Amino acid sequence: MxxxxxxxxxxxxxxxxxxxxxxxxxxxxxxxxxxxxxxxxxxxxxxxxxxxxxxxxxxxxxxxxxxxxxxxxxxVGIVYQQYSLYDFLTAEGNVAFGLKLDQSSFFSRLVLFPKYLKQREQHLAQARDFLKQVGLDHACGKYPVEMSGGMKQRVAVAQALIMRPxxxxxxxxxxxxxxxxxxxxxxxxxxxxxxxxxxxxxxxxxxxxxxxxxxxxxxxxxxxxxxxxxxxxxxxxxxxxxxxxxxxxxxxxxxxxxxxxxxxxxxxxxxxxxxxxxxxxxxxxxxxxxxxxxxxxxxxxxxxxxxx
Ligand SMILES: Nc1ncnc2c1ncn2[C@@H]1O[C@H](COP(=O)(O)OP(=O)(O)O)[C@@H](O)[C@H]1O
Ligand SMILES: [Mg+2]
Known part of the structure; x- marks a missing residue:
């Protein structure tokens, strides 16, 4: 270090x-x-x-x-002025998304499906932790259309932080x-x-x-x-x-x-x-x-x- x-x-x-x-x-x-x-x-x-x-x-x-x-x-992580969240994912889904991309290919998900499910639960739990960090513990299940600009920007910050840059x-x-x-x-x-x-x-x-x-x-x-x-x-x-x-x-x-x-x-x-x-x-x-x-x-x- x-x-x-x-x-x-x-x-x-x-x-x-x-x-x-x-x-x-x-x-x-x-x-x-x-x-x-x-x-x-x-x-x-x-x-x-x-x-x-x-x-x-x-x-x-x-x-x-x-x-x-x-x-x-x-x-290194970045947050831009305009949040870019996936509309079809909840706040916690959006935050966990980067972790999933990082760790499981489609193939490994297929073969290791039970493990994937378990890992997915861990990812979502981690996402909830980070949403708490940015003051959004009450909004983990909300979709982007249900959130204000400030809330969406917090989700974007949590998305960057969860990768632990x-x-x-x-x-x-x-x-x-x-x-x-x-x-x-x-x-x-x-x-x-x-x-x-x-x-x-x-x-x-x-x-x-x-x-x-x-x-x-x-x-x-x-x-x-x-x-x-x-x-x-x-x-x-x-x-x-x-x-x-x-x-x-x-x-x-x-x-x-x-x-x-x-x-x-x-x-x-x-x-x-x-x-x-x-x-x-x-x-x-x-x-x-x-x-x-x-x-x-x-x-x-x-x-x-x-x-x-
Ligand atoms: N891809 C690019 N091609 C050519 N010039 C660029 C490009 N990106 C930025 N510039 C120029 O570089 C300068 C710095 O831009 P930028 O870093 O966006 O400034 P700031 O973020 O401080 O407002 C500006 O003059 C801009 O026009
Ligand atoms: Mg600029």
Whole structure:
């Protein structure tokens, strides 16, 4: 097992002659919930597809839990803005579906039918566990037509989690939802974070490592413990977008009041450092995550190592 859930080394990507991503370096350790923000079209989805393994980068290397990503693997899962559930399956059927695909061919189902039935029961039981994780224990038997957008998006999250990926990618996952549902799902992420902390306290590896693209700065700071900004507004921007902002951000407990005024300063800094096309800066000016951690680490139990 690697120290890092995800490691990106010198990743660049171009479409034809057009450079999109320029030398991206990133290390994320297990249990982090990282938000990625950046101007529309700067290459956020391109980066996620590279990490997913479906669209390899032009250059560079990606490691998920220490293993090179050379194609789609179980180590990385993704949830898109638009859930895509099977209408003919219940919530639990949808969540269990990936497990079935993974483990039983048609032939083996035929020959090992009794075993398959037993396994199927296990899969459905697991699916119910994961639906509980996303707050849908009451809706296991519902079909997609009977669910709201927010519920369907939770099913999609459970579908990704049940494969136990080392990293879950969320690409604007709540963008299609109305405000109340969006907030509900944000609390779900805060609860995952608390579970991560609990597992760390027990000396176990945290289960949820999440990399989430969002265009909502409040959402980014509220749900994540680290915010990354990508843009081309840096001195080498003609070579593509890169990480121009990387800092820790305040951690909220699900029971804390949602107080946006607490992070006004960081929000304004992000707006300036990542979205202001008049402000061209050195690409490393706001990339201070590891430095800030070493300062925070005095007196706290953060990872001992401090790679730059
Ligand atoms: N398959 C593709 N072929 C050519 N250009 C693409 C392709 N996919 C994305 N692009 C371009 O790459 C840039 C980054 O796109 P994308 O990663 O979707 O941005 P974001 O998710 O940050 O909005 C955009 O200029 C987009 O037009
Ligand atoms: Mg996108």
């Amino acid at each position: 690697s120290d890092y859930a995800l490691e990106i080394r010198n990743l660049s990507h171009r479409f034809g002659d057009y450079p999109v991503l320029d030398r991206i370096n990133l290390k994320i350790w297990p249990g982090q919930i990282v938000a990625i923000v950046g101007p529309s079209g700067c290459g956020k989805s391109t980066l996620l597809k590279a990490i997913l393994g479906t669209h390899p980068p032009s250059e560079g290397e990606i490691l998920a839990d220490g293993e090179p990503v050379t194609g789609p693997t179980r180590n 080392k990293v879950v990618l969320l690409d604007e996952p709540f963008g299609a939802l109305d405000e109340a549902m969006r907030e509900d799902l944000q609390y779900m992420l805060l609860r995952f974070y608390q579970e991560n902390l609990q597992r760390k306290r027990e000396g176990k590896r945290p289960e949820y490592t999440i990399l989430m693209v969002t265009h909502e700065l409040n959402e980014a700071i509220f749900v994540a413990d680290r915010v990354i900004g990508m843009s081309r507004f840096h001195t080498e921007g003609n070579r593509g977008a890169t990480v121009v902002y990387d800092k820790p951000c305040p951690v909220f407990h699900p029971n804390d009041p949602r107080d946006y005024s607490k992070f006004v300063d960081q929000r304004e800094e992000l707006r300036h450092a990542v979205f202001d096309d008049e402000y061209i800066k050195d690409r490393n000016k706001y990339v201070t995550f590891w430095n800030e951690l070493s300062r925070l680490a005095e007196g706290q139990s953060l990872p001992p190592e401090n790679p730059s």
